[in-house]
Amino acid sequence: MLDSHALSDRIAEILDAHQGLEGPLLPILHAIQEAFGYIPEAAVPQIAKALMLSKAEVHGVISFYHDFRDKPGGRHVLKLCRAEACQTMGADAVADRIKKALGIGWHETTPDGRVTLEPVFCLGLCACGPAAMVDGRLVGRVDEGVLAEVAK
Amino acid sequence: MKLYVPLDSAAVALGADRIVQAILDEAAARGVEVQIIRNGSRGMVWLEPLVEVVTDAGRIGFGPMTPADVPGLFGDLASHPKALGLVEELPWMKGQTRLTFARVGVIDPLSLDDYRAHGGLVGLERAKGMTKAEIVAEVTESGLRGRGGAGFPTGIKWKTVSEAPGEQKYIVCNADEGDSATFADRMLMEGDPFCLIEGMAIAGLACGASKGYVYIRSEYPVAIRIMDEAVRIARAAGILGPAFDMEIRVGAGAYVCGEETSLLNSLEGKRGIVRAKPPLPALQGFMGRPTVVNNVISLASVPVILAKGAAFYKDFGLGRSRGTIPLQIAGNVRFGGLYEVAFGLTLGQIVNEIGGGTASGRPVKAVQVGGPLGAWFPPALFDTPFGYEEFGAKDGLIGHAGLTVADDTVDMLAMARFAMEFCAIESCGKCTPCRIGSTRGVETIDRLARGDASALPILTDLCNTMKFGSLCALGGFTPYPVLSALTHFPDDFARAKEAAE
Numbered sequence: 001m002l003d004s005h006a007l008s009d010r011i012a013e014i015l016d017a018h019q020g021l022e023g024p025l026l027p028i029l030h031a032i033q034e035a036f037g038y039i040p041e042a043a044v045p046q047i048a049k050a051l052m053l054s055k056a057e058v059h060g061v062i063s064f065y066h067d068f069r070d071k072p073g074g075r076h077v078l079k080l081c082r083a084e085a086c087q088t089m090g091a092d093a094v095a096d097r098i099k100k101a102l103g104i105g106w107h108e109t110t111p112d113g114r115v116t117l118e119p120v121f122c123l124g125l126c127a128c129g130p131a132a133m134v135d136g137r138l139v140g141r142v143d144e145g146v147l148a149e150v151a152k
Numbered sequence: 153m154k155l156y157v158p159l160d161s162a163a164v165a166l167g168a169d170r171i172v173q174a175i176l177d178e179a180a181a182r183g184v185e186v187q188i189i190r191n192g193s194r195g196m197v198w199l200e201p202l203v204e205v206v207t208d209a210g211r212i213g214f215g216p217m218t219p220a221d222v223p224g225l226f227g228d229l230a231s232h233p234k235a236l237g238l239v240e241e242l243p244w245m246k247g248q249t250r251l252t253f254a255r256v257g258v259i260d261p262l263s264l265d266d267y268r269a270h271g272g273l274v275g276l277e278r279a280k281g282m283t284k285a286e287i288v289a290e291v292t293e294s295g296l297r298g299r300g301g302a303g304f305p306t307g308i309k310w311k312t313v314s315e316a317p318g319e320q321k322y323i324v325c326n327a328d329e330g331d332s333a334t335f336a337d338r339m340l341m342e343g344d345p346f347c348l349i350e351g352m353a354i355a356g357l358a359c360g361a362s363k364g365y366v367y368i369r370s371e372y373p374v375a376i377r378i379m380d381e382a383v384r385i386a387r388a389a390g391i392l393g394p395a396f397d398m399e400i401r402v403g404a405g406a407y408v409c410g411e412e413t414s415l416l417n418s419l420e421g422k423r424g425i426v427r428a429k430p431p432l433p434a435l436q437g438f439m440g441r442p443t444v445v446n447n448v449i450s451l452a453s454v455p456v457i458l459a460k461g462a463a464f465y466k467d468f469g470l471g472r473s474r475g476t477i478p479l480q481i482a483g484n485v486r487f488g489g490l491y492e493v494a495f496g497l498t499l500g501q502i503v504n505e506i507g508g509g510t511a512s513g514r515p516v517k518a519v520q521v522g523g524p525l526g527a528w529f530p531p532a533l534f535d536t537p538f539g540y541e542e543f544g545a546k547d548g549l550i551g552h553a554g555l556t557v558a559d560d561t562v563d564m565l566a567m568a569r570f571a572m573e574f575c576a577i578e579s580c581g582k583c584t585p586c587r588i589g590s591t592r593g594v595e596t597i598d599r600l601a602r603g604d605a606s607a608l609p610i611l612t613d614l615c616n617t618m619k620f621g622s623l624c625a626l627g628g629f630t631p632y633p634v635l636s637a638l639t640h641f642p643d644d645f646a647r648a649k650e651a652a653e
Contacts, residue, residue, distance in 0.1 A: 023419050023438075023439075029404070030402055030404070061423055065403075065424070067403075084332040085332045085483040088484040088557065089483065124162075125165050126556070127489050128197050128198075128488070129482075131165065136373060138161050
């Protein structure tokens, strides 16, 4: 974990790198999440000041989008598609078995911090469903076998 | 030895990267020199990973490949168990009219030379010699309508922006392709990114816009990477520059940002809340300035229209649906993938003849056309020709031309409930019919599931309120899957009642 000075320095760097963009907030938030794995609370006033927004506005944007998390996720993030095309190929049943095996529900992280399970609505793999994304990697025709990839 | 192995997301999700590694390992072990080109997908997803080997006769396909099938590629190709023959001669390829997707799967997506050699940049060159009004007229004349779903004539939108006063105008490409069963935008960006860049540059000339943005959803990591690289290459080659330049922006997992005004807010760094119209984005769009917001396929169809002329494009199609449409056949289907064809095939031809029926081998029960906000069609309506007005006449829509096939195990009450649940999760919250109505919709369908038939008129009334009272298509079109399920599959709603009793 970074101390608060290192954190604010890193955020300042990110803010600096996005100067001159039109509508820079989403690129900034993506970069911060990329750097820290989540958007630290302490980043909010710093971003607000740099962009001349209120803290509430920045918080409102972070909380609006499913992608941004305000606390660290698990070491692995497993996203399972819940959308219609994957449902027709048995996505619900696969998700139920994976939830049972991990002992968690949607948006939860296993107690050992190993896996965060998230729903996703379409990965564009609709002709080879059910689809999943494991730590950013795409998987088609997914089943419980995917658990091996998040075992450690 | 020269081979093609797709970098397309679907191919990668089915193991294409492992095949590449296996080919490299096998080649090294045999001391054979190989050149592997990572192409887009030909659209035959059931054959992915599809490897193509270049021979004197043409490109021979092999698929679906597993690493165990790789050593055989170094032996007698004709006797390989996964050999498919010449890819161009496969029935799936021969039946298509590939105008927008002509190069996808064929070329190296990041080679400008390849792009040029296959007709790329001809449209842009022609546009450079035309006036703004002439380009707009050409696109209008082609009959091209927005391929994102709404079907608004592209030329008319461009005309509005072109004639709007303002120093700074924008071309925004909506690549927030969130509808289930759609992946045409993704395939185009991954397989032929320069085509989209060329289309946007032409739009820039036509409208007097010097800046473009492509807003790609974060669920498409491969498309983001390819578009980023393609923009850098195009800039280095002088195709993009001071006259027209563009940036790739990444969404953050909000479905509603596929709605154009919500997308503009998101692009500006705000919550993806829908804006009331008017003012039209064409007049007050990104940063309050005149903005074209077009879908990927709309913009990617422009180069061929400029290169070959409006009349050529207009010649395809039926009625007021001109040109071609990339069908995306998905869900529980035997031959799923992308099939570009002129408008006018019937739904039954698409599902049964091209798609080959279900993957499970069970009877088709329903097909959802147009994504999560599209209607479910029963086989009784399979004679409906694929066109904007034709589907509208049957209380449906073609949307972005995605089709989800479901077999007879699907529970239509559950699908109706899911439509409402999805709307509740993804609602931006601005208007009440969508924000509250979707949650009440889930509760009302749950009442039906418990056998409470008195909830039925409440559900239809609620759908009516959402349809006519919502600000955008999310709340406004969620009733399509719900009411179509109710209308065409009443047994599923009645069976639930018996089960409850």
